[in-house]
Amino acid sequence: MSRPLLEICVDTPEGLGAALRGGADRIELCSSLALGGLTPTPGLIALAARAPVPVYAMIRPRSGPFRYSRAELDAMRLEIEAVRRAGLAGVVFGANRADGRLDAEPLAELMAASEGMGRTLHRAFDLAPDLGEALEAAVSLGFERVLTSGGALRAPDAVPTLTQLVQQAEGRIAVMPGSGVRAGNAAALLRDTGAREIHASGRRPLRPNPEMARWGFDVAEPADTSEDEVRRLRAAVDAA
Numbered sequence: 001m002s003r004p005l006l007e008i009c010v011d012t013p014e015g016l017g018a019a020l021r022g023g024a025d026r027i028e029l030c031s032s033l034a035l036g037g038l039t040p041t042p043g044l045i046a047l048a049a050r051a052p053v054p055v056y057a058m059i060r061p062r063s064g065p066f067r068y069s070r071a072e073l074d075a076m077r078l079e080i081e082a083v084r085r086a087g088l089a090g091v092v093f094g095a096n097r098a099d100g101r102l103d104a105e106p107l108a109e110l111m112a113a114s115e116g117m118g119r120t121l122h123r124a125f126d127l128a129p130d131l132g133e134a135l136e137a138a139v140s141l142g143f144e145r146v147l148t149s150g151g152a153l154r155a156p157d158a159v160p161t162l163t164q165l166v167q168q169a170e171g172r173i174a175v176m177p178g179s180g181v182r183a184g185n186a187a188a189l190l191r192d193t194g195a196r197e198i199h200a201s202g203r204r205p206l207r208p209n210p211e212m213a214r215w216g217f218d219v220a221e222p223a224d225t226s227e228d229e230v231r232r233l234r235a236a237v238d239a240a
Contacts, residue, residue, distance in 0.1 A: 004190050005197040006237045007056075007176065008230055009033060011040070013047055015203075015225030020051060022202065022230025027055040028092055028120075033201065034219050035063040036123075037092075039079050045086045054089035056120055059110070066096045066124040073106055077113045090118025090144070100127040102137045111141055121146045123179065135165055138173055145174035147199055154180025155189060162193040183232035190240035198237060202229035 008019035009028040019027055029048050030037035037058045040048070048055045061068075061075050068076065080091055091114050095103040102124070111119060121143045128134035131151055138146050148165065150158025155177040166175045177189055178199030186198055204226040212218035 002196075004195070004237050004240050006230075006234055007178075007197060007199045008225060008233075009037060009199065009201050010225050011037070011044075012224055013044060016044070016048055016051070018225045018227040019202065019230050020053065022225075022227045023234035024053060024230060026053055026089075027051060028058060028199065029055050029088070030058040030060075032063070033203075034223075036060075038063065039076075042082065045083060045088065049087045054118065056090040056092050056118060057083040057088050058122070059083070059091050059093040060122075066094050066127070067098065067103070068095060068106055073109060076110060080110065080113045080117075084114070084117060088117075090114075090120065092120040092122050092147070094122040094124025096124050096127050100129050102128060102134050102141075104137060104141065107141055111143075118144050120144060120176075123147055123149060126151050131161065131165060132168060135168055135173070135175075139169075143173060145176050145197065147176050147178045149177070149179035152179075156180050156185045159189065159192050162189075162195065166194045181233075183229065183236045186233055186236040187240040190237065200233050202226055202233055204229055 005025045007026040008024040010016045010019050011030045011033040029040045031040045032038040038060050059076050059079050061072050095106045097103045121138050125146050125148050149155040150161035152158035169175050176197040176199050181200040202225050203223040206222040213220050
C-alpha cells in the first residue's frame with residue numbers, strides 16, 4: 001500500500017516554499033488562511049504553477065457563509081478558469097443551503113466549470129446536519145475528495161465520525177481529515193480512521209506587529225507555514 005498523502009495549505013510565497021521543502025505531496029493554495037482560506041492571488045497562482053507537486057486552488061471569493069449570490073458564482077467560475085489557464089491541478093470549493101445542507105445547484109455549476117480538473121469539497125461539508133447524506137451528495141456530484149473535521153471544530157475530536165465516513169465512502173471518494181492536525185496526532189488520526197490522505201497547515205506563529213495590527217494591516221496573531229513543522233508532519237504521516 002502506498003504511503004498516506006500529506007496535503008499542506010499555504011497562503012504566502014514563503015509558505016509555499018516551506019511546504020515543498022518539508023515534503024508536502026499536494027498543496028492547497030489560498031489567501032487569508034486566518035479567515036479559513038480565500039481565492040489566492042494571481043501572482044501566487046503563477047508561482048505555484050511551477051511546483052513539482054499537484055496544487056489545488058481555493059475558490060472562495062469572500063469570508064463568511066458558503067451561500068453565494070449569482071454575481072459571486074459568476075466570479076467563482078472566472079476564478080476557476082484563471083486557475084485552469086495557469087495550469088494548476090485542481091480547485092477546492094463548497095456551497096451550503098440555509099439549513100446547512102450542501103447546495104447541489106451551485107455545486108453542479110462549479111463542477112461543470114471545473115470539468116477535467118481535480119475537485120475537493122471543502123469544510124462547507126462539516127456544516128451539513130447529516131454528514132452521511134452530505135457524503136452521498138458529494139459522491140453524486142463527482143468530487144474527488146472531501147476535506148472534513150468530522151463535523152467537529154478539530155478532526156482529532158471526531159475520530160468515530162471520520163472512521164464512519166471513511167467506511168461509508170468505500171473508496172468512491174477520499175475522506176481527508178483536516179483541522180487541528182499536528183505532527184503529534186497525524187499518525188494516530190490516519191491509523192484510527194483508515195484515511196489515506198490528511199490535511200494540515202504546518203504553521204507557526206510569527207512575531208506580532210502591533211502597529212500594523214492597529215492600522216488594520218495585519219492580524220493580531222500572524223502565522224505562516226513552517227518547513228520544520230511540515231517535515232515533522234511528513235515523518236508522522238510516513239509512520240502511520
